[in-house]
Amino acid sequence: MTYFYGLSEKADVSEIGYKSKMLSELHLLADRTLYEDLNIVVPETLVLSADFYRDQINTLIKRHTFLFRNLTSTKHLNKLSRTISAELAGIDLDRDSKEQLQDWLASFPEDSTFVLRTSATFADHSDAIHSGQYGSYFSLSGDQVWHHIKRSLQTMWRPEVINYRMVHGLSHMDTAMAIMIQPMLIADASGIAFSINPLNGEFHESHVQLILPARSKTDNRPISHHDWMVRWPTDATTGSQPFSTAPSEPVAEVISLSDQTTNVPLSNTDVTRLASFTRTVMYGQKCPCSVEWVQVGRQIYLMQTRTQENLPDKLDRASTIHLFPEPLTPLMGDCASNALNVSIKEASKGSELIMTGTRGCCYRDGFIYGNRTIIAQLALSGITPGTGHQPDSLEIPEYYRQSKSLLNLPVQSANDLDAFLAQVRLLEQQELSQAELSQCQYHLEQVMGLTHEYFGAYIRRTLAKQFFSRHLYHILATVVYEPMESQQLFLALIGATRTKSSRINQLIRSLVKQVQVMYSHQMEQLDPPDISELTQCPESFRQTLLHCIEHYQEGSDFYDSGWDESPTTVWTLLHDLTGRVFDFDTQTRLERDKLAALKTLFNQVPAEYHFTLQGFVHYAESFTAIETVENVQASQIGKLLRHTLTILGQRFELTDPLDLFFLTQTEIQDLQQWRLPTTLRQQMLARKAAYLADRNSNGEETSGSVQQPGNGTLCGIPASPGIACSVVYRANCLDDIEQMPAGAILVIKNAHPRWLPFFYQAAGVIAEAGDVLSYCAVTAREIGIPAVVGVGPMVAQLKPFQHVEIDGLSGTITLTD
Numbered sequence: 001m002t003y004f005y006g007l008s009e010k011a012d013v014s015e016i017g018y019k020s021k022m023l024s025e026l027h028l029l030a031d032r033t034l035y036e037d038l039n040i041v042v043p044e045t046l047v048l049s050a051d052f053y054r055d056q057i058n059t060l061i062k063r064h065t066f067l068f069r070n071l072t073s074t075k076h077l078n079k080l081s082r083t084i085s086a087e088l089a090g091i092d093l094d095r096d097s098k099e100q101l102q103d104w105l106a107s108f109p110e111d112s113t114f115v116l117r118t119s120a121t122f123a124d125h126s127d128a129i130h131s132g133q134y135g136s137y138f139s140l141s142g143d144q145v146w147h148h149i150k151r152s153l154q155t156m157w158r159p160e161v162i163n164y165r166m167v168h169g170l171s172h173m174d175t176a177m178a179i180m181i182q183p184m185l186i187a188d189a190s191g192i193a194f195s196i197n198p199l200n201g202e203f204h205e206s207h208v209q210l211i212l213p214a215r216s217k218t219d220n221r222p223i224s225h226h227d228w229m230v231r232w233p234t235d236a237t238t239g240s241q242p243f244s245t246a247p248s249e250p251v252a253e254v255i256s257l258s259d260q261t262t263n264v265p266l267s268n269t270d271v272t273r274l275a276s277f278t279r280t281v282m283y284g285q286k287c288p289c290s291v292e293w294v295q296v297g298r299q300i301y302l303m304q305t306r307t308q309e310n311l312p313d314k315l316d317r318a319s320t321i322h323l324f325p326e327p328l329t330p331l332m333g334d335c336a337s338n339a340l341n342v343s344i345k346e347a348s349k350g351s352e353l354i355m356t357g358t359r360g361c362c363y364r365d366g367f368i369y370g371n372r373t374i375i376a377q378l379a380l381s382g383i384t385p386g387t388g389h390q391p392d393s394l395e396i397p398e399y400y401r402q403s404k405s406l407l408n409l410p411v412q413s414a415n416d417l418d419a420f421l422a423q424v425r426l427l428e429q430q431e432l433s434q435a436e437l438s439q440c441q442y443h444l445e446q447v448m449g450l451t452h453e454y455f456g457a458y459i460r461r462t463l464a465k466q467f468f469s470r471h472l473y474h475i476l477a478t479v480v481y482e483p484m485e486s487q488q489l490f491l492a493l494i495g496a497t498r499t500k501s502s503r504i505n506q507l508i509r510s511l512v513k514q515v516q517v518m519y520s521h522q523m524e525q526l527d528p529p530d531i532s533e534l535t536q537c538p539e540s541f542r543q544t545l546l547h548c549i550e551h552y553q554e555g556s557d558f559y560d561s562g563w564d565e566s567p568t569t570v571w572t573l574l575h576d577l578t579g580r581v582f583d584f585d586t587q588t589r590l591e592r593d594k595l596a597a598l599k600t601l602f603n604q605v606p607a608e609y610h611f612t613l614q615g616f617v618h619y620a621e622s623f624t625a626i627e628t629v630e631n632v633q634a635s636q637i638g639k640l641l642r643h644t645l646t647i648l649g650q651r652f653e654l655t656d657p658l659d660l661f662f663l664t665q666t667e668i669q670d671l672q673q674w675r676l677p678t679t680l681r682q683q684m685l686a687r688k689a690a691y692l693a694d695r696n697s698n699g700e701e702t703s704g705s706v707q708q709p710g711n712g713t714l715c716g717i718p719a720s721p722g723i724a725c726s727v728v729y730r731a732n733c734l735d736d737i738e739q740m741p742a743g744a745i746l747v748i749k750n751a752h753p754r755w756l757p758f759f760y761q762a763a764g765v766i767a768e769a770g771d772v773l774s775y776c777a778v779t780a781r782e783i784g785i786p787a788v789v790g791v792g793p794m795v796a797q798l799k800p801f802q803h804v805e806i807d808g809l810s811g812t813i814t815l816t817d
Contacts, residue, residue, distance in 0.1 A: 003052040003097045004104070007045050017119025017178035020047045022305045026291070029280060030302060038270055040277060040300045043182045046104050050121050050176035052097075053153055057172060060087050071166070074479070074604060077159050084157040088150055104181075105142040113139045113184040116148050117304075118155075121176045139184055149179055160478050185301055187294035188212075189265050193274045194290045194308060195282035197229065206230040206252075206275035210266055210295075226264055227257040230275040250276035265295060274300065281305055318792050319370040320361060323462055325750035325769030327694045329661035330687055331645075331668075333363035335448060339455035340368065366694050416457070417633065423450055424636045432647045440648055441669050447637075447644050448665050454633050465773045469494065472616060473772075479604050487718055488809060492597035493617055494772060495590040495781050507544055508756065512577045514541045577760055590781065652676055662687040695732060714794045716766070718811035719777035722786030724764035725816070727801045731758055745806060747798055751776030759783055764806045766813060768795045780808070788813055 007024040010016045016024070027042040061068060064087075067080045093101065105114070116137040137148045155161065156177060165175060189212050197205035210226040231253040252275065254268040266274075278291045288308035294301050324336055344360040361370035427447055432440050473490045480486040598617065602610055642658065649657020651674055660668065662684045676684070729744035740746070746762040748755060750769045759765065759779050767776045770789035780787035786808030797815075798804065805814040 001094070001096060002100050003049045003093070004100045005047050005049060007042065007047065010047070010049070014121055014176075015049050015051060015178065016047050017050060017121045017176075019117065019119035019304055020045075020178055020180055021119075022285075023180070023302075025284065026281065026302045026305055029277070029284065035273060038273060038298055038300065040273070040302065042302050043185065046101070046181045047119070048149060048179040048181070050119075050178040052093075053156075053176045053178075054173055056088065056091055056153070057084075057176075060084055061172065063087075068172075071162075074159075077162060081157050081159045081162060085154045088154050088157070091150065091153075093146070101146070101181075105145065108142075108183055113141060114145055115182045115184050116140060116145065116152065117180045117182070118152050119178040119180055121178065145181060152179055153177065163477075185294055185296055187296055187301075190292075190294040192290050192292050193278040194288075195275075195278045196288045196308060198290075198308065204232045204234050206232070206278060208266075208271045208275050210264070212265075225258065226266075228268075228271045228275075229255045229257055230272060231255065232279070252276070270300075317367050317369055320368045321769045321792065322466070322771065322790065323459060324368045327366035327691055328363065328368065329366075329691060330363070330664050331448075331661045332451075333366065333368065334664050334666075335451050336455050337361050337363040337368050339452050340370070340459055342456060343459050366691050420450065420453065420633060421636060424640055428640055428643070432644065433651075437671065437674055440651075441671075444644055444648065444665070444668060447641055450637055451641060454637050457633065466771055468616075469772045475613070475616065476601070479601065484810065487811075488721065489597050489600060491718065491721055491772070491781070491809070492593045493601070495593055508574075508577075508760075510544055511541070511574050514544070515574050515577075659684055659688060662691065712815040714791060714797060714813040714815075716788040716791035716794075716811050716813065717771060718807075718809050719767075719770070719772050719774075719789045720765075720780035720785065720787035721809040722764070722784070723805065723807050724786050725803070725805045726763045728766070728798045728804055729762075730798070730800055731755070745804060747795055748776075750774075751779065759785070764808065765789075766791060766795060766798070766806060768792060 005016065007020065007027045011021065011024060013021050023042060023045065030040050030042050064080070064083055067076070067083060070076050071080065092098070118136065137152075140148055156175065162172075164170075165172060189210050191208065191210040193209075194207040196203055197207050206229070208228045208230060210228075212224045212226070233251065250272050252272050254271050274291075274293065278289065281291060282289050285305075285307075289305050290308050291305045292303040294303060320340070323340065328336060340361045361368055363369075423446075427443065427450070430443055432443060435443070472493070473486070476486045476490050476493075480489060598614070601613070601617075605613060645660045646657045648668075649660050652660070653674075654660070654676075663680070667680060724745060726743055726745045727741070728747045729740050730747045731740060732749075740758060740761055742761050743763045744761075745764045745766060746758050747766045748758070748768070751759075751765070751767055751774065756779065760783065762785060764785050765776055765780050765787040767774075767787070767789040768791055770776045772789075774789060776789050777787055786806050788806050788808060788811050791813070798813075803816045805816055806812070807814075
């Protein structure tokens with residue numbers, strides 16, 4: 001009996017895992033794909049069956065039954081992890097298997113090196129990393145192979161991996177692992193071929209990416225990317241049948257997406273052959289797929305195939321909703337998507353980011369659409385290279401060191417603010433009412449340049465907030481293995497976040513106190529049509545109110561006016577709140593909860609990690625203080641942009657000058673005279689109508705796929721603890737506040753300061769976008785109402801005035817009728 005097999009000898013996933021199974025299918029297809037001048041093959045592969053792992057674990061479970069039955073604390077979990085890992089370090093192969101491995105390794109030249117890849121039997125998706133089924137080792141000598149096989153098996157018994165299986169109700173035998181061994185190839189080039197265009201989801205297009213590595217260790221030239229789009233015929237025959245392989249050549253249009261066309265080792269014919277092979281795999285697996293390959297001379301080696309999980313539905317709206325949750329006007333949409341693509345391109349230079357094409361996102365129909373995988377990789381590796389894996393509690397210092405690239409961002413943002421505001425002031429002083437059209441266009445170009453700069457900083461700050469909050473939670477989950485307990489500890493630690501949200505709410509409470517005092521002195525006549533006419537109020541009251549109004553702005557679309565243009569909104573809010581009694585000492589309570597949570601955490605973490613962990617908590621809690629910078633930037637550039645477009649719109653004799661928001665910058669720059677062509681004017685008004693309809697929709701129609709609730713329950717990100725039962729009320733604009741019933745559960749796309757009046761009337765909040773450090777989450781915690789954010793398109797399942805129960809600690813929304 002032997003535990004090693006060739007790719008063609010076994011086909012059962014339970015024995016060889018998903019990767020080996022798919023590679024064996026590639027092997028069969030490659031045998032039938034023969035071209036005279038290009039060989040497409042699978043490297044010689046030896047697979048260690050998952051049965052070997054199961055046999056070893058079965059023996060160890062019997063030997064250490066007591067440890068498995070006594071998993072009642074973190075201490076016991078760590079002991080089980082150490083014991084099983086130590087046992088696996090000492091295992092050995094039976095004689096037949098050992099001889100087969102030695103003979104296979106000896107069949108290669110003496111100086112050969114090898115690659116070791118794991119092949120999971122449980123699942124082949126992104127969540128499988130938590131179950132321990134991951135790990136690859138490269139450039140191993142023959143003597144090192146067996147040692148690294150045992151290291152791979154040990155990853156199945158790390159503490160967080162054991163906890164994952166327990167939480168998900170998996171037996172320790174269900175998540176077995178097979179291991180593939182292949183000779184190390186010194187590649188001239190490598191790449192990925194996608195069966196369906198991953199950028200736009202177009203079925204009749206494939207995408208091939210080639211990466212040229214440096215030629216030697218002393219060659220410092222950057223890695224170059226080359227991308228091709230392969231457009232297949234769309235007739236019924238070729239669109240519905242597998243593409244044929246040799247001897248007939250596939251026929252398709254090849255479009256290069258890269259500037260460089262010389263010294264590329266693949267011809268257009270080779271690109272078409274690769275794409276055709278990938279399409280054949282897709283039809284065989286009956287799902288879109290990608291194939292990873294390397295090139296050595298005129299040999300194309302197929303390394304593995306995966307289900308194409310990054311495939312959007314014509315670019316998935318949900319991919320970028322955390323950055324741009326509300327519809328954008330065309331002028332803002334192009335600017336925001338360009339800034340996001342610049343961020344992606346910059347991130348790809350210093351990381352292993354796979355950049356499919358020249359753009360990862362685009363603006364269309366009022367929204368930014370993006371490739372989910374690219375955005376996720378940008379968040380994980382773009383701003384913090386090398387931190388893609390979840391942390392282990394024993395690796396906190398190293399993990400903390402890796403995140404230090406973010407720590408200068410608040411200081412950098414504050415330093416950049418002075419230069420930014422100086423440019424804004426300079427542009428504000430320019431007179432446009434009598435200027436020539438070309439001068440106005442140049443002025444708008446400068447304003448849009450500042451707007452692009454704002455969006456770039458906005459994206460970096462948003463991703464940085466998410467990085468700290470997400471990875472702090474992973475660290476807590478590693479230390480505290482009970483999910484609900486770690487979630488409660490996490491919310492307590494960041495609950496006292498001092499951000500712009502905190503300051504605005506403190507201003508509101510201060511004003512309410514002052515209004516209550518004024519009312520007690522019979523000053524009920526304070527209801528002026530203009531805030532500036534508050535002559536009867538104390539100077540401190542007026543200054544506090546005006547300061548609150550000036551700091552309302554947040555968000556990514558400057559088309560909407562805010563409190564500065566309708567300041568009576570704030571005044572109305574104060575009147576509505578004066579008769580209510582609520583906790584004015586919320587910040588004190590949140591600080592007290594934070595200190596208690598920190599004490600609990602330190603009791604469970606070794607003392608040598610206290611300083612580092614406290615620093616990480618500090619940055620996760622206080623990092624959003626730079627939202628103040630964002631707020632100043634947004635309010636100043638927003639006012640400047642609206643002022644500029646108002647003057648230009650008046651000179652174009654538009655009924656609403658701000659209709660220029662519904663032209664792109666290119667369309668405005670191409671105008672030759674102070675008159676809009678009829679066709680362009682009609683397009684502008686049609687875009688405006690679509691934008692307003694989308695922004696004011698009740699959420700029943702959303703971009704992207706809408707998931708059906710499971711068993712009447714929706715899930716999101718827990719943001720503020722507590723439970724509330726009430727009817728849902730969908731709010732799309734500030735005018736909706738007049739119809740909102742007190743005590744309803746507010747359902748919104750996103751939250752920023754101009755939505756504040758809703759929060760004080762709501763029993764709870766459900767947000768389509770956001771995270772635990774978003775304005776919605778922070779405000780809900782400060783007011784003391786439960787909140788679930790980041791629900792995504794599933795909010796479309798909530799009907800107006802439907803009864804629901806939300807749990808802000810577990811992140812669940814239960815439909816009660």
